[in-house]
Amino acid sequence: xxxxxxxxxxxxxxxxxxxxxxxxxxxxxxxxxxxxxxxxxxxxxxxxxxxxxxxxxxxxxxxxxxxxxxxxxxxxxxxxxxxxxxxxxxxxxxxxxxxxxxxxxxxxxxxxxxxxxxxxxxxxxxxxxxxxxxxxxxxxxxxxxxxxxxxxxxxxxxxxxxxxxxxxxxxxxxxxxxxxxxxxxxxxxxxxxxxxxxxxxxxxxxxxxxxxxxxxxxxxxxxxxxxxxxxxxxxxxxxxxxxxxxxxxxxxxxxxxxxxxxxxxxxxxxxxxxxxx
Amino acid sequence: xxxxxxxxxxxxxxxxxxxxxxxxxxxxxxxxxxxxxxxxxxxxxxxxxxxxxxxxxxxxxxxxxxxxxxxxxxxxxxxxxxxxxxxxxxxxxxxxxxxxxxxxxxxxxxxxxxxxxxxxxxxxxxxxxxxxxxxxxxxxxxxxxxxxxxxxxxxxxxxxxxxxxxxxxxxxxxxxxxxxxxxxxxxxxxxxxxxxxxxxxxxxxxxxxxxxxxxxxxxxxxxxxxxxxxxxxxxxxxxxxxxxxxxxxxxxxxxxxxxxxxxxxxxxxxxxxxxxxxxxxxxxxxxxxxxxxxxxxxxxxxxxxxxxxxxxxxxxxxxxxxxxxxxxxxxxxxxxxxxxxxxxxxxxxxxxxxxxxxxxxxxxxxxxxxxxxxxxxxxxxxxxxxxxxxxxxxxxxxxxxxxxxxxxxxxxx
Amino acid sequence: xxxxxxxxxxxxxxxxxxxxxxxxxxxxxxxxxxxxxxxxxxxxxxxxxxxxxxxxxxxxxxxxxxxxxxxxxxxxxxxxxxxxxxxxxxxxxxxxxxxxxxxxxxxxxxxxxxxxxxxxxxxxxxxxxxxxxxxxxxxxxxxxxxxxxxxxxxxxxxxxxxxxxxxxxxxxxxxxxxxxxxxxxxxxxxxxxxxxxxxxxxxxxxxxxxxxxxxxxxxxxxxxxxxxxxxxxxxxxxxxxxxxxxxxxxxxxxxxxxxxxxxxxxxxxxxxxxxxxxxxxxxxxxxxxxx
Numbered sequence: 001x002x003x004x005x006x007x008x009x010x011x012x013x014x015x016x017x018x019x020x021x022x023x024x025x026x027x028x029x030x031x032x033x034x035x036x037x038x039x040x041x042x043x044x045x046x047x048x049x050x051x052x053x054x055x056x057x058x059x060x061x062x063x064x065x066x067x068x069x070x071x072x073x074x075x076x077x078x079x080x081x082x083x084x085x086x087x088x089x090x091x092x093x094x095x096x097x098x099x100x101x102x103x104x105x106x107x108x109x110x111x112x113x114x115x116x117x118x119x120x121x122x123x124x125x126x127x128x129x130x131x132x133x134x135x136x137x138x139x140x141x142x143x144x145x146x147x148x149x150x151x152x153x154x155x156x157x158x159x160x161x162x163x164x165x166x167x168x169x170x171x172x173x174x175x176x177x178x179x180x181x182x183x184x185x186x187x188x189x190x191x192x193x194x195x196x197x198x199x200x201x202x203x204x205x206x207x208x209x210x211x212x213x214x215x216x217x218x219x220x221x222x223x224x225x226x227x228x229x230x231x232x233x234x235x236x237x238x239x240x241x242x243x244x245x246x247x248x249x250x251x252x253x254x255x256x257x258x259x260x261x262x263x264x265x266x267x268x269x270x271x272x273x274x275x276x277x
Numbered sequence: 278x279x280x281x282x283x284x285x286x287x288x289x290x291x292x293x294x295x296x297x298x299x300x301x302x303x304x305x306x307x308x309x310x311x312x313x314x315x316x317x318x319x320x321x322x323x324x325x326x327x328x329x330x331x332x333x334x335x336x337x338x339x340x341x342x343x344x345x346x347x348x349x350x351x352x353x354x355x356x357x358x359x360x361x362x363x364x365x366x367x368x369x370x371x372x373x374x375x376x377x378x379x380x381x382x383x384x385x386x387x388x389x390x391x392x393x394x395x396x397x398x399x400x401x402x403x404x405x406x407x408x409x410x411x412x413x414x415x416x417x418x419x420x421x422x423x424x425x426x427x428x429x430x431x432x433x434x435x436x437x438x439x440x441x442x443x444x445x446x447x448x449x450x451x452x453x454x455x456x457x458x459x460x461x462x463x464x465x466x467x468x469x470x471x472x473x474x475x476x477x478x479x480x481x482x483x484x485x486x487x488x489x490x491x492x493x494x495x496x497x498x499x500x501x502x503x504x505x506x507x508x509x510x511x512x513x514x515x516x517x518x519x520x521x522x523x524x525x526x527x528x529x530x531x532x533x534x535x536x537x538x539x540x541x542x543x544x545x546x547x548x549x550x551x552x553x554x555x556x557x558x559x560x561x562x563x564x565x566x567x568x569x570x571x572x573x574x575x576x577x578x579x580x581x582x583x584x585x586x587x588x589x590x591x592x593x594x595x596x597x598x599x600x601x602x603x604x605x606x607x608x609x610x611x612x613x614x615x616x617x618x619x620x621x622x623x624x625x626x627x628x629x630x631x632x633x634x635x636x637x638x639x640x641x642x643x644x645x646x647x648x649x650x651x652x653x654x655x656x657x658x659x660x661x662x663x664x665x666x667x668x669x670x671x672x673x674x675x676x677x678x679x680x681x682x683x684x685x686x687x688x689x690x
Numbered sequence: 691x692x693x694x695x696x697x698x699x700x701x702x703x704x705x706x707x708x709x710x711x712x713x714x715x716x717x718x719x720x721x722x723x724x725x726x727x728x729x730x731x732x733x734x735x736x737x738x739x740x741x742x743x744x745x746x747x748x749x750x751x752x753x754x755x756x757x758x759x760x761x762x763x764x765x766x767x768x769x770x771x772x773x774x775x776x777x778x779x780x781x782x783x784x785x786x787x788x789x790x791x792x793x794x795x796x797x798x799x800x801x802x803x804x805x806x807x808x809x810x811x812x813x814x815x816x817x818x819x820x821x822x823x824x825x826x827x828x829x830x831x832x833x834x835x836x837x838x839x840x841x842x843x844x845x846x847x848x849x850x851x852x853x854x855x856x857x858x859x860x861x862x863x864x865x866x867x868x869x870x871x872x873x874x875x876x877x878x879x880x881x882x883x884x885x886x887x888x889x890x891x892x893x894x895x896x897x898x899x900x901x902x903x904x905x906x907x908x909x910x911x912x913x914x915x916x917x918x919x920x921x922x923x924x925x926x927x928x929x930x931x932x933x934x935x936x937x938x939x940x941x942x943x944x945x946x947x948x949x950x951x952x953x954x955x956x957x958x959x960x961x962x963x964x965x966x967x968x969x970x971x972x973x974x975x976x977x978x979x980x981x
Contacts, residue, residue, distance in 0.1 A: 012888075017782045020775060021797070024859060028799045030822060031811055040559075043540040046825040064318035065325065065345075089706040096702035106976055108703060113909075113968055115710060117961040119917055119938055121945045122724075122954055123717035128363025130713060137365075149713040152706050154910050158865065161906035165899065166872050181698070192872070199868035203861070206801050212920070216356050217363075220344055230806050231347035235316025237551050238532050239810060243318070248807040255802045260795035350927075355946050362731075379948055383734050469835070479841070481927060525818035527930040528841035533817070542819060654732040658947035661927075668930035672843060 028252070035245035042241060057246035068247060070222070071229035072254075078140045078215075078225055079208040082147040086204045087197065090152055094159035095185060099171075109160075112153040120150070120213060131218055142218040143225070147208040155200050162196035163189075198265045209255065226251050306338030307592040309599055312357060313371040314348040316551070316616075321345060323615040327608050331599060334607075339595045341369075350481065354379075361385050361587065368590040369599055374413040374581050377422060378654050381414050386421040387586040392597040393420065401605050401622040410583065413652040421585055423600045425609075426618035428549035428580035429643040430485055431566050431636075433556060438462070438472055438544040446565070450493040450572025454512060460544035461521045470520060476537050476546030477513075477522035479671060480530035484650070484663045485578035486547035486569075487513060495573030498651050501685035502678070505573060510670065510677040517671045527668040549580055550617050553636040566636055568643040579647035582618070651688070659687040721954045729951030744955035753932060753940065754956065760847070761916060761937040761960070768854040768915050773908060775855065776862020781896075783863065784870050794867075801860040809924020812853045816840050816925075840926050843933035850922050850934050854915060862907060869903035870896070909971050913964055937963075 034042065035057055037050045061068050096102075097109055120127075131142045170192065174184040190197075212227040219225060230247050233240045311328070315321035328343045344367075346353055354376035361367060362383065372380070380386050393399050393407070406424050414421040432453075434446070442460050447453040457474035464471040478486055490513050491497075496506025516522050523529065523537060531548070538546045539559045547569070556564045569577045584600045586593060602608040605622045613620040613631070619640055620626050631637050650656055663684070670680035728740045748754050783794050800808075815822050818838030827833045839849045877895050886894065897904070919942045922928060928935035928943060935943075937960045944953035 013782055013785055013787065016778060017793070020779050020782070020859070021793070023775075023856065024797060024800055027808075027811055027815065027856065028796075028803070030815060031803075031807065034811075034814075043536050043820050046820065046822050060318075065315075065321035066318055089709065092702040093706040096699035100696070100699035100702075101979075102696070102699045105699070106972075108707060110972055112706075112710070113913075113972070114961070114965070115714060116913055116917070117964045117968075118718055118721060119919070119941050119945075119957050119960070121919070121942050122721045122950060122957055123714065124359045125362045126717040126720050127713070128360055128365070130716065132364050145709070145713060148709055152710060154914075156706060157906050157910060158903075161902040162869060162872070164902045165869055167874065195868040195871040199864050202798075202864060209802070210805050212805065216346060216349070217360055227804050227806055228347060230804055231349055232315070232321070232345065233318070234350075234806070234810070235314070235320070235348050236531070237316045237555075238535060240317060241814075244807065244810070248804060248811075251804060252799060252802045256795045256798060259798050260791055263791060263794045352946075358948075379732050382732055480929065523819060523838075524836075525838035525841040528818075528838065528846070528926060533819075537819060540820070657732075658949070661943055661947060664927065665929045665932050665935070668841075668843070669932075672931060674843075674931060 031245045031248050034241055035249055037242075039242055057242035058250070061243055061246050061250065064243070066229050066232055066243070066247070067224075068226075068229060068250065071224050071226045072251070074140065074219070074223050075209060075225040075227075075251075078143040078147070079205050081140060081144045082151065082208040083201050083204045085144060086148040086151045086155055087201050089148070090155035090159055090200070091193075091197065093152075093156045094163055095189065097156065097160045098163035109157075112156050115153040116150060124213070124217065127214075128217055137218060138220040138223055140223060143208070143211075143214060146214045146218065147204075147211060151204045151207050155204055158200050158203065159193075159196060162193065162200075166192055194265050198262050202259065202262065205255075304337040304339065304594050304598065305592070307340070307595050309339055309341045309368045309590075309592065309596050310344060310366055311341050311369045311599065312344045312346060312367050314346055314353045316348060320616055323612065327603075327611050330607060330611070331602050335598060335602075337595060337598065339592075339598055341599050358385075366589070367587050368592070368596045369584055369586055371425070372422065372583055372585045374409075374422065374583065374649055374652050375656050375660065377413050377585075378415065378652060378656070380585065381421055382654070385588055386414075387588045387590060387593060388419040388421065389423055389586060389597070389600075390418065390420050392593070392600075393423075396597075396601060398601075398605055401624045403623060406621060409649065413649075415652075422583035423585070423604050424621040425582045425584050425603050426613055426616070426621060427582070427647075428551055428618055429568075429640040429647050430489075430547050430549050430578045430580065431568050431639050431643055432545050432547055433538060433552075434545045434565050434567065435538075435541070435560070435563055436565050437563050438541075442544075446567050447570050449570050453493075453570050457516060457521050457545065458519075472541065473520075473522050473537075473543045474545060475516050475522040476529070476534040476543035477516060477526040478529055478531070478534050478547070479517075479527040479668055480533075480664050481661075482531055483529075483667065484660060485580075487663075487667070488650070489547070489569040489575075489577055492574040492576030493569070493572035497574070497576075499689065501681045501688065507677050507681050510681050513667075514670055514677055518673070527664075527671055550619065550636045550640050554617060566639045568639060568646065571646075575646045577643050577647050579649055581649065653688070655688060655690060659684070662687055721950075722958065724951050725954035725958050727951050729949075729954070731948035731950060740951075744952050745959075748952070748955055748959065753935070754937075754959075756932060757935050757937045757940040758959075758963070760935060761963070763847070764851065764854070764936045765912055765916050767851050768858065769908065769911050771851075771855045772858035772911065772915075773862050775859045777866055779859060779863040780866035780870060781892075783867055797863060798860045800857050801864075803857075805920040806924065808853065808857055809921050812849075812856075812921075813840060813925045816849055841930055843931045846926055846930060846933045850925050853925065854918070854921050857921065858911065858915065861911065865903060865907045866900065869900035873899045905971060905975075909968060912967055916960065916964055 033050065036053050036055065038052050038054055041047055041050060041052065097105060127146065131137050136142045136145065170188050171184050174188050210227060212231060215225045215228050219228065230244060233244045233247065313324060315324055324343060328341050332340050346356055354372065357370055358379055402424055407420065410422045410424060411417060411420045438460050441462065444456050444459055447456045460472060460474035461470050462472045463469060491506050491509035494505045494509035494512065496503055496509050517526055523542060525533065534546045535548065535552055537543045539556065584603055586596050586600060590596050603612065609620055609622050609625050613625060619637065620631065666680060666683050669675045670677060725744055726739060726741060728736060728738050730736065779797060783790065783797065816839040818824065818836050818841060823839065824836045837845060839845045873896065878891060881891050881895055917938050919938050922934050922936065922939050923942065926934045928939045937956060941953050941956045941960065944956065
């Protein structure tokens with residue numbers, strides 16, 4: 001059974017994988033190609049590779065008023081802090097929802113679910129006042145608070161779903177062995193939950209990373225994030241395609257590298273659980 | 278050469294400023310928070326230079342802190358509005374006329390009349406322009422906007438295509454319609470046009486060139502359902518349905534019409550001086566301009582950018598120093614020379630720099646027929662509905678009459 | 691399962707609940723109130739309580755119904771295909787092969803791409819004159835004339851749906867991939883001994899084991915996609931001829947012109963629509979717990 005024939009593997013793995021990847025990666029390739037094409041090549045006959053490779057846009061990106069380094073730093077701070085805060089709060093809440101039965105539980109769960117049903121565009125003015133009254137405007141904390149609020153409901157429900165899918169037997173065994181709940185949580189649940197935490201963490205990170213509306217209102221020149229920096233490349237006089245796509249590539253690559261290391265946890269979680277099981 | 282002229286202007290203006298009486302001599306050193314957008318990174322750098330120059334040279338120790346918000350297809354005004362309603366500390370901001378009513382109606386803006394009255398150089402800006410500002414604010418006495426720069430829409434054309442089609446620059450509306458048809462050329466004889474006569478803007482912002490068609494037939498904004506206005510609409514539909522413009526027109530915005538013109542797909546399109554630099558870079562000598570010609574009537578759209586002062590501003594005199602710096606002095610010169618926009622200061626307009634630019638000269642020629650959309654509470658909503666309504670008519674879902682009825686209901690309820 | 695009365699669970703949910711209450715309670719309450727008011731910030735002096743008037747005019751608004759239908763199609767096709775492709779991708783990425791780590795990382799790209807860029811890039815690729823999609827179709831001899839994808843009311847909506855599908859695949863792939871890790875290996879071994887085929891294993895083991903994750907990710911994604919605005923807005927702004935105007939885009943457009951009362955009423959209708967999906971899910975979940 002282990003030794004599959006190549007033909008079989010081709011049809012069950014390589015072919016479908018290639019097709020999906022082609023769909024997923026082609027626009028990315030197109031972004032990259034646009035970033036190294038001279039602008040004159042954009043209009044006219046479509047070219048799939050370019051002979052006139054130029055990295056001018058990348059150089060320009062760090063030399064112009066769009067302070068891309070600072071924007072990346074700000075984005076990493078805001079998204080990173082949000083991930084920590086939101087993931088911690090949601091893991092605790094999800095654990096309570098999944099493993100305890102208490103009064104008001106269902107109400108709270110329903111409340112979490114309905115939180116994100118309302119379009120944020122209607123909440124902007126009061127939200128701005130709240131941030132101002134808390135004196136956190138223009139600091140990363142305004143974004144962290146806003147993003148935490150809007151990622152918490154999803155994260156809580158996601159983790160609750162993951163936890164409900166996990167077999168309960170391990171924890172029960174630990175409890176029988178004399179661990180208290182906190183020990184069981186730290187030693188058994190968290191390690192098995194590894195992959196789910198990574199997945200949820202990625203969700204939180206991406207959502208904060210890509211957010212524009214709050215970012216443009218709650219930050220100033222010194223705390224601008226990447227989506228705002230990118231948007232400032234689109235004025236009334238059109239899109240600066242070269243800079244925009246170069247900025248996009250520079251945004252995408254570090255996150256992908258980060259995820260490359262994070263995804264290893266997706267496997268480790270499994271082995272950690274299996275060993276203890 | 279240019280530097281000498283620039284310095285000359287500055288000296289002249291500085292001298293006139295120095296002679297003026299200081300009506301508000303008690304300006305204390307303070308900080309002015311200024312919000313603006315920049316259409317590209319060069320403009321952004323330019324604005325930062327202007328701010329730095331003002332901060333270094335103004336005699337009162339005023340420090341302007343610039344805060345840039347992306348234009349975001351007009352989302353700028355909403356972002357500014359939401360933050361202002363939420364209580365942000367903004368003193369001065371750049372704004373457009375169409376966005377004014379929402380700010381004025383919520384009492385966010387300060388009346389500039391007392392400041393302008395006390396300003397010794399107020400006459401460098403024409404009375405007519407001040408009146409437009411007052412009108413936009415919905416009041417005859419109060420003025421909430423200070424002019425900064427304008428753009429006049431005109432028609433860009435390709436002389437080489439005109440030559441190929443054997444036509445001259447149209448001087449009447451009928452000639453223009455004929456030119457649009459003649460410039461739609463099928464070069465390789467495959468039954469498909471290789472050049473389209475008209476680069477139509479059917480997506481956001483298209484109401485401005487479209488307005489010229491309506492007025493050319495004798496229509497006007499007050500009633501869009503008149504037979505004249507409907508006839509103008511029908512001309513517009515015909516251009517699309519007869520294939521004199523690219524079939525993509527219903528979703529073509531600024532980006533697309535400029536790209537199509539530069540690549541040679543269209544022979545004419547409407548935009549203002551802001552894109553002339555790029556056109557010349559791309560096409561060299563093979564680009565010209567003329568004002569949308571007259572038929573029964575004539576109208577072209579004036580683009581505008583103004584500065585406003587917020588009611589919540591605590592140092593209004595200081596804020597006005599900055600506003601007038603942009604409207605008449607070094608700020609005006611630097612910004613308009615750097616961006617190619619039309620200065621509002623008549624003194625700056627007269628400098629040779631502006632008189633020697635052919636596109637600027639065409640723009641000046643359109644000043645008399647240039648106008649703006651009526652600024653009403655409904656205007657922003659009407660503008661945002663315009664593309665969807667128009668595209669229904671272009672693709673034939675509704676007739677010209679129905680389309681104009683919908684548009685009229687939106688603008689003149 | 692701990693059914694003892696204890697303060698512990700309350701302490702655990704407290705941080706999350708506090709954050710949410712402190713930030714969104716007031717704004718959401720405010721929005722609900724606005725839906726019963728004539729609340730147009732262009733005319734702030736005319737703000738007044740008008741009861742259900744917004745809702746009444748909404749039911750007579752043809753555009754509202756059109757947008758509602760668009761929303762349903764948008765969600766059904768958008769989320770549906772995101773899920774199918776995401777599930778397939780997750781199962782594929784769960785197999786062992788060389789370079790899996792790199793492939794997993796790059797599969798996430800659509801999700802990492804900033805929303806600003808997604809809309810503009812796809813708009814550019816769909817362009818009727820210089821777009822690569824037209825060029826590819828030409829080279830494959832599928833079309834003779836360029837298609838103005840986003841300018842034609844018939845093709846614009848499918849075109850934006852394809853974009854949202856593209857954007858959403860990684861979310862499902864990642865979540866399902868994570869859930870797959872929790873399936874005990876012994877289950878598969880046992881099935882193999884029983885001689886179950888691949889398909890049988892998929893439907894008898896894989897899907898039931900990650901049922902909770904599948905349902906919740908579907909539900910969360912439905913809510914998210916139904917509320918998403920930026921892809922459509924950056925590509926078509928809801929046009930041409932309202933062909934791509936979903937309810938959330940309509941809400942966004944109305945809110946941008948400051949008719950917040952009407953906009954809120956529509957947003958509440960959208961929330962009710964979403965509840966019609968969420969409530970059965972909640973009943974199903976809670977009933978499952980009682981067993």
